[in-house]
Amino acid sequence: MNTYFDKDMVLEEIRSFRVETPSWGYGDSGTRFKVFHWPGAARNLREKLEDAAMVQKVTGICPSVALHIPWDKEDDWSEAKAYAESLGLRLGAVNPNLFQDDEYRFGSLCHYDPAVRRAAIEHILECVEIARTIGSDTISLWLADGTNYPGQDNLRARKRRLRETLSEIYPALGSDLRLLIEYKFFEPAFYHTDLADWGMASTLARQLGPQAKVLVDTGHHAQGTNIAHIVSYLIDEEQLGGFHFNDRRYADDDLIVGSQNPFDLFLIFTELVAAAREGVIPRVDYMIDQSHNLEPKVEAMIQSILHIQSAHTRALLVNYAALAQAQAAGDTLAAYRVLRDAFETDVRPLLAEARESMGLDPDPIRAFRASGYAERVARERPQAAGGASGYPGA
DSSP: OOOSSOHHHHHHHHHHOOOBEEGGGSBOEEOSSOEEOOTTOBOSHHHHHHHHHHHHHHHSSOOEEEEEETTTOOSOHHHHHHHHHHTTOEEEEEEEOOSSSGGGTTOSTTOSSHHHHHHHHHHHHHHHHHHHHHTOOEEEEOOOOEESSTTSSOHHHHHHHHHHHHHHHGGGGTTTOEEEEEOOSSSSOSSEETTOSHHHHHHHHHHHOTTEEEEEETTSSOTTOOHHHHHHHHHHTTOEEEEEEOBOSSSSOOBOTTSSOHHHHHHHHHHHHHHHHTTOOSOOEEEEOOOOSSSOHHHHHHHHHHHHHHHHHHHHTOOHHHHHHHHHTTOHHHHHHHHHHHHTSOOHHHHHHHHHHTTOOSOHHHHHHHHTHHHHHHHHSOOOSOOOSSOOOO
């Protein structure tokens, strides 16, 4: 293993790293064709929180859970917050749902009908109040708004509507809430999407104000997109607010993060670690956005955390001084080898040592399987009668 880095510092950075898991990752979900039921899948928010607590128990770095409204809507949010705290968790980012209701067929904040836009505004304002009640400081916004045919709507008018509606919502954030604006270049809109790329999201965030930042979903990009480049650009423009982690082979495949393109995930983290060491990133939220259909829900979430930890730890091991020296000398291959050396380092011993120092089993998957948790909840939770149709993508 490389010896130029400060091991104690790396171990502390491993221990202090945090990832938020999504409530919707623990319940039944499916493709656009079918909902697939998994034995023991969570049926309500309390069971989702119990699953998230299990993930936190074996990983030690996932103390918060993102919510999706209205899927997770509760009558008493104070009680929900207290229950999360009893499990050692806190409620995290609140994700409004602006794509499920019939009235959103042709959009929400961009819709041609002022009444629909008003309904969308009121829903987000409701989510702002929920966030304050539960102690969250983040609204995570993804829009399915777009069109499928040329001429279906006025594209410039839709752009103006989006700015106008969010400009009405933005003051409600006050100084204590952030708005993370996500983008997606297609699906369910196939002719145009109103927030199709990071540039559009960044432009809108700048227009709104400093409480608005860009959220990068690692699966929401065209083939061959250099996401590390986007991340570096947003960092330098002080526009990066957070991540939704997942992986893709073709489009928004919603695969376990790091399962398809682990080197790309590592390169994203090298940009983040390098910037953090220069002190130029005030805050970045790391969240998972996956909803597993073929894999056991909780174990798949743990596997995702392990992949993220591995990529992050490898990025911590990059010799950034040597990298800068090679870059300054124009030595292309030397620079590449600096990155490759860190990527090919077996970081499992470091991660195991960090976990043991936290009082955890060095192998979270082994700990989870040995716990019997999956078998127990399969017995205790009868198959849900419904489930989300398709993937939220929020």
